[in-house]
Amino acid sequence: MARMAEAEHGHPLFRQVHDYLMNRIERGEWRPHDKLPSIRLLAEELQVHRLTVFKAYRTLVDCGKVYVKDKSGYYVSPGRGDAEVADEGAAVATYSLTNALSDIQRLPVNYQFSQALIDPGLLPNLFLSDYVKKVFDLYPKVLGTYSSVQGDVELRETLSRHFRRQHRLQLTPEELVITSGAQQAINLIADIVLGPMDAVLVERPTYSVALDIFRRAGARLVPVNITPEGYDLEEVEALMRRYRPRMFYMNPTHHNPTGVTVPAAQRKQMVELAERYRCLLVEDDPFRDMYFGAAPPPPFFAYDTEGWVVYISSFSKYVAPGLRICAVACRHPFAERLITAKSLADNGTPLLNQKIFLHYYTSPRLQQHLEKLRIALQVHKEIAEEELAGRGWEWTAPQGGLNLWVKLPETVSVDRLFARCLEESIAFVPGAICDPLGEMTSWMRLSYSFASEQVLRAGIRRLTELAREM
Amino acid sequence: MARMAEAEHGHPLFRQVHDYLMNRIERGEWRPHDKLPSIRLLAEELQVHRLTVFKAYRTLVDCGKVYVKDKSGYYVSPGRGDAEVADEGAAVATYSLTNALSDIQRLPVNYQFSQALIDPGLLPNLFLSDYVKKVFDLYPKVLGTYSSVQGDVELRETLSRHFRRQHRLQLTPEELVITSGAQQAINLIADIVLGPMDAVLVERPTYSVALDIFRRAGARLVPVNITPEGYDLEEVEALMRRYRPRMFYMNPTHHNPTGVTVPAAQRKQMVELAERYRCLLVEDDPFRDMYFGAAPPPPFFAYDTEGWVVYISSFSKYVAPGLRICAVACRHPFAERLITAKSLADNGTPLLNQKIFLHYYTSPRLQQHLEKLRIALQVHKEIAEEELAGRGWEWTAPQGGLNLWVKLPETVSVDRLFARCLEESIAFVPGAICDPLGEMTSWMRLSYSFASEQVLRAGIRRLTELAREM
Numbered sequence: 001m002a003r004m005a006e007a008e009h010g011h012p013l014f015r016q017v018h019d020y021l022m023n024r025i026e027r028g029e030w031r032p033h034d035k036l037p038s039i040r041l042l043a044e045e046l047q048v049h050r051l052t053v054f055k056a057y058r059t060l061v062d063c064g065k066v067y068v069k070d071k072s073g074y075y076v077s078p079g080r081g082d083a084e085v086a087d088e089g090a091a092v093a094t095y096s097l098t099n100a101l102s103d104i105q106r107l108p109v110n111y112q113f114s115q116a117l118i119d120p121g122l123l124p125n126l127f128l129s130d131y132v133k134k135v136f137d138l139y140p141k142v143l144g145t146y147s148s149v150q151g152d153v154e155l156r157e158t159l160s161r162h163f164r165r166q167h168r169l170q171l172t173p174e175e176l177v178i179t180s181g182a183q184q185a186i187n188l189i190a191d192i193v194l195g196p197m198d199a200v201l202v203e204r205p206t207y208s209v210a211l212d213i214f215r216r217a218g219a220r221l222v223p224v225n226i227t228p229e230g231y232d233l234e235e236v237e238a239l240m241r242r243y244r245p246r247m248f249y250m251n252p253t254h255h256n257p258t259g260v261t262v263p264a265a266q267r268k269q270m271v272e273l274a275e276r277y278r279c280l281l282v283e284d285d286p287f288r289d290m291y292f293g294a295a296p297p298p299p300f301f302a303y304d305t306e307g308w309v310v311y312i313s314s315f316s317k318y319v320a321p322g323l324r325i326c327a328v329a330c331r332h333p334f335a336e337r338l339i340t341a342k343s344l345a346d347n348g349t350p351l352l353n354q355k356i357f358l359h360y361y362t363s364p365r366l367q368q369h370l371e372k373l374r375i376a377l378q379v380h381k382e383i384a385e386e387e388l389a390g391r392g393w394e395w396t397a398p399q400g401g402l403n404l405w406v407k408l409p410e411t412v413s414v415d416r417l418f419a420r421c422l423e424e425s426i427a428f429v430p431g432a433i434c435d436p437l438g439e440m441t442s443w444m445r446l447s448y449s450f451a452s453e454q455v456l457r458a459g460i461r462r463l464t465e466l467a468r469e470m
Numbered sequence: 471m472a473r474m475a476e477a478e479h480g481h482p483l484f485r486q487v488h489d490y491l492m493n494r495i496e497r498g499e500w501r502p503h504d505k506l507p508s509i510r511l512l513a514e515e516l517q518v519h520r521l522t523v524f525k526a527y528r529t530l531v532d533c534g535k536v537y538v539k540d541k542s543g544y545y546v547s548p549g550r551g552d553a554e555v556a557d558e559g560a561a562v563a564t565y566s567l568t569n570a571l572s573d574i575q576r577l578p579v580n581y582q583f584s585q586a587l588i589d590p591g592l593l594p595n596l597f598l599s600d601y602v603k604k605v606f607d608l609y610p611k612v613l614g615t616y617s618s619v620q621g622d623v624e625l626r627e628t629l630s631r632h633f634r635r636q637h638r639l640q641l642t643p644e645e646l647v648i649t650s651g652a653q654q655a656i657n658l659i660a661d662i663v664l665g666p667m668d669a670v671l672v673e674r675p676t677y678s679v680a681l682d683i684f685r686r687a688g689a690r691l692v693p694v695n696i697t698p699e700g701y702d703l704e705e706v707e708a709l710m711r712r713y714r715p716r717m718f719y720m721n722p723t724h725h726n727p728t729g730v731t732v733p734a735a736q737r738k739q740m741v742e743l744a745e746r747y748r749c750l751l752v753e754d755d756p757f758r759d760m761y762f763g764a765a766p767p768p769p770f771f772a773y774d775t776e777g778w779v780v781y782i783s784s785f786s787k788y789v790a791p792g793l794r795i796c797a798v799a800c801r802h803p804f805a806e807r808l809i810t811a812k813s814l815a816d817n818g819t820p821l822l823n824q825k826i827f828l829h830y831y832t833s834p835r836l837q838q839h840l841e842k843l844r845i846a847l848q849v850h851k852e853i854a855e856e857e858l859a860g861r862g863w864e865w866t867a868p869q870g871g872l873n874l875w876v877k878l879p880e881t882v883s884v885d886r887l888f889a890r891c892l893e894e895s896i897a898f899v900p901g902a903i904c905d906p907l908g909e910m911t912s913w914m915r916l917s918y919s920f921a922s923e924q925v926l927r928a929g930i931r932r933l934t935e936l937a938r939e940m
Contacts, residue, residue, distance in 0.1 A: 016688065018488075018529075020667030045712060046667065046690075059488075059529045097662065102619060102813035120614035128613045129606035136599035142592035143598045143790040143826070149572060180650060184816040197490030197516065213814055220516075242515060261749065320613040323822045343572035344683055345815065346654040350794045350823055356613070450919065 017048060017056040025065055025076055026049055032078040036066065079146050096215050100433045101208045104248040111459030112233050115450040116402045118318055122376050124369050128320060131363060134357050139355055147351040149343045150291060150335075151178025151327075155358045159327050163313075171329055177338045179323040179351045180298035182286055182314035186249070187213050188341040189282055189310060192334075194219040201239060201248035201279070205405065205434035205443070207256050210284075221436040224248070226255055228396055230262035231267055240277035247280040252298045254287035257405040257434055257445040259398020265337050271300055276310040286314040289370055291400035292378045307331035316357055318373055319366065325349065325357040377402070384448040387460040391468070402449035405431070410444050411466050415441065418420060420466050426459050487518060487526040495535055495546055500519065502548040520614055550662070566685050567737025570903045571678045581896040581929030585920040586726060586872045588788055592846050594839050598790060598830060605825050617821040619813045620805075621797075626827045627799050633783075637768045641799055647808045650819045651794040652784035657683050658811040659752055659780060662804075663717050664689045671709060671718035671749070675875065675904035675913070677726050680719050680754075691906040694718070696725055698866055700732035703739055710747035717750040723766045724757035727904055727915040728875040729868020734767030741770055744778040756784040759840055761870035762848045777801035786827055788843055789836065795819065795827040847872070847919055850926060854918040857930040861938070872919035875901075878912050882937050885911065890936050896929050 014265040024030055036042075039057065043050040057074050057264035060066035060124075067077050104114050150156070156173035179185040186209075194200060196218035202211060204223035214221060222243050224236055230252075239245070274281045283300045303312035307330070314326035318401065330338060342348065360366065384404055388395070394407040408414060418430050431443025448456055478872035494500055504514075509527065513520040527544050530536035537547050574584050606612065620626070626643035633639040649655040656679075664670060667687035672681060674693035684691060692713050694706055700722075720733035722839070723797050732740075744751045753770045777800070784796035800808060814816070831838065854874055858865070866878040878884060901913025918926060 015665040019665065019688070022670070023665040045714070055529075056533050059534065062525050097807060097810055099810050102810070102817070106619065108571065117616060118614070120611040123611070123614035125610045125614060127608060132606060132613070133603045136602060140595045140599055141590040141593070143792045144593035144595060144647070145792050146587060149576065162783070169755065180816045180820070183814075187815055195489065195493040197486040198493070209814065209817075216814060218489070244515070293878040322613045322615050322821050324816065337567065340567055340569050340572070342566075343569040344653075344679065344686060345657055346650045346794065347572070347679075350650070350820070351792050353820055
């Protein structure tokens with residue numbers, strides 16, 4: 001006869017029993033006024049002591065989820081269960097499984113301004129394809145070979161050299177972990193760092209999928225305003241003192257969605273704050289090389305000496321986005337935990353993708369490609385700005401990146417505009433999604449990088465016409 | 471001034487406050503006899519009502535984590551905190567972040583018998599490489615293009631046709647989700663299905679990484695014995711009735727690690743049990759085509775009409791394992807939830823990998839390759855069996871797959887043998903890791919598929935010598 005794995009242990013597994021009951025009520029498996037299992041039955045089913053079940057029920061009674069009748073029976077409280085959970089979902093969105101941005105991006109439209117991706121037509125496809133074929137000759141068994149979980153050592157050596165040279169980062173190959181895109185990195189880091197009710201600092205506005213990932217972990221979102229001047233460091237310190245956040249998810253260079261860059265002068269101070277308040281800075285840096293004027297200041301990671309910055313460098317976004325290669329720089333013992341999380345998540349990023357990236361990345365062609373890409377993106381940005389100009393709409397001129405963060409007059413409802421645009425096959429990101437508070441309802445994120453020049457001009461022109469008609 | 475995202479809501483966020491406090495105590499941030507923050511302070515920090523904090527503290531006092539002194543102060547209980555958690559960790563291993571198998575596989579050894587992978591030398595590498603180059607000509611922008619989150623539609627159409635033809639599965643392309651390997655599929659499914667204290671049925675023995683994934687989710691592991699006769703269906707029904715498991719993670723065809731196949735007669739009955747007890751069957755099927763005698767019976771999924779089976783078909787394992795392509799067949803609305811989980815995890819498997827897989831998979835070469843591979847694996851298996859024979863060691867002759875599940879005489883300690891083998895650069899998987907109860911200390915899993923014939927023979931011979939010396 002099989003036994004429960006923990007059956008031999010008589011510990012009051014109070015927390016788990018409590019969470020188990022709460023879960024089933026929240027899922028609606030037990031409905032309001034349903035009678036719950038007796039203490040005896042449940043203790044037997046879960047193989048725990050009756051006192052443990054009794055305490056769990058008592059706690060649920062205390063917080064109003066469950067009520068007692070006839071001195072013996074426990075019942076699901078009316079109204080509260082569902083209503084309260086729904087409200088909490090809207091506010092803290094605790095444990096919710098949603099991805100608002102992905103839902104938008106999956107809508108098939110002709111004018112796609114919701115994707116912060118680069119038009120595949122701007123990439124050197126023919127060169128890439130020819131170049132890549134060489135990889136199969138160099139590594140004839142690449143399709144049959146697993147990568148190490150941490151990532152291909154040749155790639156990590158090359159990247160650590162690059163980071164040392166380009167940003168003067170002190171970095172060994174052992175301090176790099178390869179993930180499948182920046183998003184996987186954010187997800188794994190959240191899994192490691194965030195527990196229920198942990199506070200996490202997030203920029204306002206920010207990348208909405210990160211918010212959805214943190215909500216899934218049950219974390220509390222604490223917003224930090226970001227402006228062309230960067231952060232208000234006094235505000236950040238006050239928030240760190242008050243909420244003791246476990247991490248600050250930041251995108252400080254050509255920020256998504258605003259395009260602003262946190263000034264160099266603030267970077268060192270912020271790292272000092274992180275050290276003082278033991279708050280991990282998770283620096284997401286996908287847009288570093290996509291600048292229009294001067295190159296941006298060094299990453300926060302460059303100022304870190306005590307391991308309080310994790311650096312997510314996903315430059316495959318402009319090299320070959322289809323490969324989904326991202327490098328995470330972090331110190332031990334964090335790197336060890338990241339490797340374990342990665343090993344559970346997918347056991348390693350495909351070797352083929354890493355080798356292709358490595359060889360393209362080290363080719364002289366990359367620099368030429370980057371220069372062309374910067375010019376092309378600037379042209380795209382200017383087309384979008386031309387079409388938006390003179391309508392009373394506001395935006396900060398981005399220093400780089402792929403997006404315009406646009407504020408519409410109060411008279412226009414962005415939600416209604418969004419619905420109207422979809423009818424005409426135009427998609428953008430309503431600003432409320434990018435706001436941890438779910439406000440910013442007059443804003444929208446327009447990505448100018450994905451559509452071709454012609455489509456971009458026609459689509460934004462139509463979008464502004466639709467807004468005027470409203 | 472920024473506000474907490476949930477600050478406007480006065481709900482008693484009891485559960486989150488409780489989990490938050492518990493978490494910090496478990497992490498050791500507050501040590502035994504530390505004074506905890508006052509109710510007033512904590513309510514302010516978390517922006518919740520004081521009554522909520524009061525109730526959370528009261529619950530922690532009830533379960534012995536916290537004690538009260540001087541009628542006003544809350545303190546961390548001595549001894550319990552750490553000791554209890556450590557014991558619970560060993561038993562339920564709740565929320566632990568470990569991957570025992572990955573830790574073993576990352577040890578560099580010359581005789582690698584811990585990897586259930588195929589020797590890259592057995593794959594048609596030259597053919598693959600030449601073939602793959604065509605993919606770049608067919609899809610010149612493949613390196614610059616993201617896949618849809620659900621997976622490339624051309625691949626899903628091809629695979630659904632294949633499943634319909636080969637196994638007579640009723641399946642549309644909309645019911646397939648592409649993941650990066652079977653392990654990602656298991657991880658995403660666990661994320662969707664399992665909450666704390668939920669019971670999950672697992673075979674005994676089974677694939678250890680699945681156990682580590684379920685432990686990370688805080689689930690209870692309920693073992694189901696698997697033998698050459700399959701399952702004891704009466705036992706399974708009793709377990710389903712008793713524990714109401716949310717899912718049964720199964721690997722019923724050329725089972726890892728035993729190599730047995732659950733008979734066709736049991737498959738339909740098991741699906742009926744799943745329907746009756748509302749227990750999702752998660753059918754992991756990576757070894758289906760690697761048989762030595764007759765082809766195995768159809769998947770459980772073929773008998774499912776009500777959506778109680780999720781079918782993980784990771785045949786890239788023998789086509790081109792380096793690509794990490796896996797197809798999950800499941801019904802709506804489960805498929806929708808899987809797509810959302812995938813969108814948070816990594817936003818989609820790289821398109822390149824899907825296209826390469828698609829084109830190799832549809833080539834006539836695949837069948838030839840498969841036939842050769844079956845013969846090669848059988849030769850490997852026989853070499854391993856020859857070297858193990860005549861020593862009083864026992865194993866079930868596998869009907870397929872990549873492993874031998876070997877029982878040593880009681881006189882040999884597998885743990886000590888493992889340590890001794892590592893000194894001689896030989897790795898295998900100690901059986902206890904594959905056992906949800908952590909027992910089976912006389913067993914080992916020997917993978918015969920990864921090492922070349924010469925290395926396999928020499929390594930197993932040496933392993934048996936080391937055992938004899940002990």
